[in-house]
Amino acid sequence: MSASRTGRGDWLAVALPAAGALIALYLIAVPLGMLVYAAFRGPADFLPMEPGAQWTLDNMRAIVSDDALLTKVLPDTLIFVAGTVTLSTLMALALAWLIERTDLRGRTFWFALIIYPTLIPVVVKAIAWILLMSPNAGWANLALRALTGWSGEGPINIFSMTGLIFCQALSTTPFVFLQMSAALRSMNPTLEEASRASGATPLKTFFKVTLPVLLPGLLAPVILVTLITLEQFELPLIVGLPARINIFAFRIYNELNPASGLPNYGGAAAISLPFLALGLLALLAYNRAIRSADKFVTITGKAYAQTRIPLGRWRLPAYLFLLTFVAFSAALPTVILIWTSLFGFTAPGRANLADASFRAYASFLNDPVFWRAARNSFLVAISSAVIVTMVGAMIAWIVVRTKAPGRKVLDALTFMSLGIPSVIAGLAVMVVYLSFPVGLYGTVGILVIAYSYRLATTTRLARASIMQIGPELEEASRASGARWLTTQTRILLPLITPGLLSSFLLLFIIGMREFTIPFVLYSQENVVMSVLIWQLFQGGQPAHSAALGVMMIAMVLPIILLARRYIVARGGGA
Amino acid sequence: MLNVKGLKCAFNNAGATVVGVDDVSFNIEKGACYALLGPSGCGKTTTLRCVAGLQEPSGGVIEIDGRVVYDATAGICVPTHERPIGVVFQSYAIWPHMTVFENVAYPLRVQRPRLRESEIRDRVMNVLSLVGMKDIGERPAPRLSGGQQQRVALARAIVRNPALVLLDEPLSNLDAVLRDHMRKELAELIARVGVTALFVTHDQIEAMSLAHRIAVMKDGRIVQEGAPREIYAHPRDIFVAQFLGAANTIDGVVDTALADGRARVRLNDGQSLTCRSAAQPGSPVTLVLRPERLRLSASRPDGSAGLAAQVRSVTFLGGFVECVTELGDARLRVIGPPDVSPEAGAGVWLCLLDEPIALPRRE
Numbered sequence: 001m002s003a004s005r006t007g008r009g010d011w012l013a014v015a016l017p018a019a020g021a022l023i024a025l026y027l028i029a030v031p032l033g034m035l036v037y038a039a040f041r042g043p044a045d046f047l048p049m050e051p052g053a054q055w056t057l058d059n060m061r062a063i064v065s066d067d068a069l070l071t072k073v074l075p076d077t078l079i080f081v082a083g084t085v086t087l088s089t090l091m092a093l094a095l096a097w098l099i100e101r102t103d104l105r106g107r108t109f110w111f112a113l114i115i116y117p118t119l120i121p122v123v124v125k126a127i128a129w130i131l132l133m134s135p136n137a138g139w140a141n142l143a144l145r146a147l148t149g150w151s152g153e154g155p156i157n158i159f160s161m162t163g164l165i166f167c168q169a170l171s172t173t174p175f176v177f178l179q180m181s182a183a184l185r186s187m188n189p190t191l192e193e194a195s196r197a198s199g200a201t202p203l204k205t206f207f208k209v210t211l212p213v214l215l216p217g218l219l220a221p222v223i224l225v226t227l228i229t230l231e232q233f234e235l236p237l238i239v240g241l242p243a244r245i246n247i248f249a250f251r252i253y254n255e256l257n258p259a260s261g262l263p264n265y266g267g268a269a270a271i272s273l274p275f276l277a278l279g280l281l282a283l284l285a286y287n288r289a290i291r292s293a294d295k296f297v298t299i300t301g302k303a304y305a306q307t308r309i310p311l312g313r314w315r316l317p318a319y320l321f322l323l324t325f326v327a328f329s330a331a332l333p334t335v336i337l338i339w340t341s342l343f344g345f346t347a348p349g350r351a352n353l354a355d356a357s358f359r360a361y362a363s364f365l366n367d368p369v370f371w372r373a374a375r376n377s378f379l380v381a382i383s384s385a386v387i388v389t390m391v392g393a394m395i396a397w398i399v400v401r402t403k404a405p406g407r408k409v410l411d412a413l414t415f416m417s418l419g420i421p422s423v424i425a426g427l428a429v430m431v432v433y434l435s436f437p438v439g440l441y442g443t444v445g446i447l448v449i450a451y452s453y454r455l456a457t458t459t460r461l462a463r464a465s466i467m468q469i470g471p472e473l474e475e476a477s478r479a480s481g482a483r484w485l486t487t488q489t490r491i492l493l494p495l496i497t498p499g500l501l502s503s504f505l506l507l508f509i510i511g512m513r514e515f516t517i518p519f520v521l522y523s524q525e526n527v528v529m530s531v532l533i534w535q536l537f538q539g540g541q542p543a544h545s546a547a548l549g550v551m552m553i554a555m556v557l558p559i560i561l562l563a564r565r566y567i568v569a570r571g572g573g574a
Numbered sequence: 575m576l577n578v579k580g581l582k583c584a585f586n587n588a589g590a591t592v593v594g595v596d597d598v599s600f601n602i603e604k605g606a607c608y609a610l611l612g613p614s615g616c617g618k619t620t621t622l623r624c625v626a627g628l629q630e631p632s633g634g635v636i637e638i639d640g641r642v643v644y645d646a647t648a649g650i651c652v653p654t655h656e657r658p659i660g661v662v663f664q665s666y667a668i669w670p671h672m673t674v675f676e677n678v679a680y681p682l683r684v685q686r687p688r689l690r691e692s693e694i695r696d697r698v699m700n701v702l703s704l705v706g707m708k709d710i711g712e713r714p715a716p717r718l719s720g721g722q723q724q725r726v727a728l729a730r731a732i733v734r735n736p737a738l739v740l741l742d743e744p745l746s747n748l749d750a751v752l753r754d755h756m757r758k759e760l761a762e763l764i765a766r767v768g769v770t771a772l773f774v775t776h777d778q779i780e781a782m783s784l785a786h787r788i789a790v791m792k793d794g795r796i797v798q799e800g801a802p803r804e805i806y807a808h809p810r811d812i813f814v815a816q817f818l819g820a821a822n823t824i825d826g827v828v829d830t831a832l833a834d835g836r837a838r839v840r841l842n843d844g845q846s847l848t849c850r851s852a853a854q855p856g857s858p859v860t861l862v863l864r865p866e867r868l869r870l871s872a873s874r875p876d877g878s879a880g881l882a883a884q885v886r887s888v889t890f891l892g893g894f895v896e897c898v899t900e901l902g903d904a905r906l907r908v909i910g911p912p913d914v915s916p917e918a919g920a921g922v923w924l925c926l927l928d929e930p931i932a933l934p935r936r937e
Contacts, residue, residue: 193626195680198655
């Protein structure tokens with residue numbers, strides 16, 4: 001059923017989707033186009049359309065001849081990404097295996113604990129991990145020194161490549177875990193049973209059937225985590241910078257905020273091009289991986305519960321592993337944040353419990369900056385989530401239901417947004433609104449626009465929900481005499497609402513966690529909570545920083561829990 | 575060949591213990607094909623999975639080819655991969671990352687000591703040609719139709735000459751036309767290979783056409799076991815009678831007991847007829863009348879027993895006519911040749927081609 005066949009009077013059937021497509025172009029294609037344009041305009045400290053700017057290859061020459069880029073930034077980035085991806089893949093696979101395929105007890109409980117930290121902004125976690133593992137006064141170090149008699153600093157040093165990779169892997173593992181456990185769950189258990197019934201031992205079954213069948217499904221999350229790691233900014237900034245680790249996202253930021261002199265727009269744009277290409281390449285691989293995973297098995301017919309492998313004498317090591325992971329990723333950071341918000345830098349051994357003070361919390365009540373940041377955080381997260389969900393749903397509809405020309409391009413463009421590192425998105429939006437004097441630069445509005453490039457988050461979810469609904473449901477509505485808009489609002493919209501709500505929720509979480517974009521586009525006026533937390537910590541106010549982190553978790557958690565309950569009740573999966 | 579004694583299997587479902595299989599015993603002769611027949615949830619698939627070792631029973635003994643593979647009291651439970659079996663799964667479970675050839679070769683490849691590559695090749699090609707799939711051995715497994723998947727699954731199950739082949743609803747994933755075709759092919763194949771087979775189905779036609787013996791299951795127990803004809807003609811209770819083929823039922827009371835297990839039964843509307851029944855006079859019974867053992871007649875039949883009834887509706891179905899008749903408050907379905915076409919509402923006689931069976935009824 002194509003939009004062109006929906007009858008003469010229904011101009012809305014063309015106008016609404018067309019508007020959606022235009023917004024998508026505006027959100028993604030315009031900034032990206034501007035970025036490429038800026039890379040070839042100079043001199044470097046001029047905006048690309050400023051009077052006096054002209055076509056040049058200087059920016060490109062500069063990055064080719066820049067030794068630091070090749071000998072420091074590129075290797076640091078690659079080591080950081082490779083290390084994080086390897087470590088989080090191994091941890092996530094082990095966790096997913098334990099929870100989905102063994103007779104471990106309390107699986108729901110562990111599952112919730114593993115994914116809970118995804119709600120905490122990475123800045124907050126970064127600060128908590130510094131408090132836990134900084135070489136001089138980190139809690140873990142204090143405890144280890146007391147236990148082993150170690151003298152001096154350490155033994156753990158978070159400010160190192162190893163420390164950075166460890167923290168980043170802790171932070172990304174839950175995302176990989178979620179996807180891997182879904183892959184494990186979707187495997188048809190009779191494939192393994194058929195192998196056992198053919199005379200293969202359990203070990204042989206694992207290597208000859210389980211692993212090859214799961215491989216495409218496991219590959220997709222690995223590529224996705226590569227993409228996520230590539231765009232990480234918070235931990236490299238907070239943990240990596242003191243260790244003189246210089247990854248590309250930070251390098252781009254440096255071009256825009258040099259220690260001396262003017263921002264180098266052309267240089268920043270030129271550096272982002274190869275990394276953008278890297279991101280899109282990974283995205284292409286991801287696309288291929290999910291396609292071949294789809295071609296492979298999903299559960300068919302009536303499936304019996306998968307046989308769970310008895311842990312036996314591995315039970316204790318398994319619990320120890322889970323406990324350690326959850327302690328470092330979720331429990332200790334939360335405890336440390338709450339403690340620090342009450343006691344500041346004073347570690348538990350030296351604190352007098354009576355010294356606990358809610359001063360940090362109380363001080364926010366009369367702090368206009370706090371109120372502005374809180375309002376901005378919610379405003380930006382909610383409005384960008386609304387925009388992306390609406391536009392994304394329209395694009396999904398165009399791609400699935402119409403034969404409109406150019407829908408494949410639209411599909412590819414929105415999918416591309418998944419591969420754009422957020423520091424590059426921030427840079428591109430910055431160049432656009434510095435060039436066009438529409439008064440958006442430095443406002444909350446520019447954040448809403450910049451956040452909203454993540455259209456792929458919705459289109460993927462909305463597409464799946466629309467595809468599950470047979471077109472005959474809409475056709476029946478039209479055959480009953482309903483106009484296009486009536487059909488969409490009365491039939492399609494209610495049916496895909498759970499899917500759209502999940503998408504909204506996910507975008508809201510991403511928006512609340514977002515740090516890179518508001519950091520790059522920071523102004524006094526558009527400060528958000530995640531940036532404020534970092535500023536407070538930098539400014540030597542650990543208790544305030546921690547208190548704000550605790551409040552952020554306390555604000556987001558109940559919203560998510562309530563919304564999830566609602567979505568599950570409506571029959572959707574979030 | 576297969577000997578199952580007192581098999582029990584209890585599940586733990588949301589805290590409560592559910593008995594899936596309760597004291598099931600049966601015996602399959604070498605080379606025979608045996609069917610477990612019953613509605614979903616009767617425990618037939620659980621029984622099969624226990625025999626395969628894919629599920630651990632909670633009691634009983636299972637013996638395959640003279641070897642005890644499970645014994646609750648002796649604490650024996652041989653793992654699946656050490657049992658001499660082949661399994662055809664309901665979903666076929668064709669491995670998507672292998673070609674057809676590799677799927678079928680797999681049971682041979684995992685054997686120890688290793689087989690020679692040439693031997694594997696010969697044996698795989700042999701079974702593939704047996705199931706008519708010789709030419710598509712190199713095709714990747716995901717690109718197979720339902721019927722082809724079924725053949726590959728079967729080839730894989732018999733390639734290592736297992737003592738016993740287990741088939742879990744082998745035809746239920748196929749569409750109706752293909753199912754008819756594959757049923758005949760499967761019967762032929764099982765006969766040709768001469769393998770001992772245990773299969774599970776909810777389809778009585780499948781069970782009757784494929785199996786030498788059938789066990790009808792209900793609520794985790796075997797209700798009746800025997801050759802297909804025997805069960806069809808002498809169902810032990812109403813459940814078996816109705817599960818095996820269409821059956822009209824009509825209630826009555828035994829009037830007088832006759833010699834050699836027969837009795838005179840009076841129906842609710844006052845007519846009476848002679849049935850096969852061992853029930854005592856005065857006890858309530860239900861008569862089982864197979865539609866194809868009834869004939870319509872305009873006049874009272876002489877020689878055979880007859881019942882007066884009224885025609886309620888007549889439906890022309892091409893090769894035959896289906897006639898629903900009313901007898902008191904009971905309705906009886908009769909199949910007749912297409913040229914017999916009584917008017918709705920007319921009085922009619924039902925001739926019984928043989929004496930119906932009357933089963934005791936609990937009131």
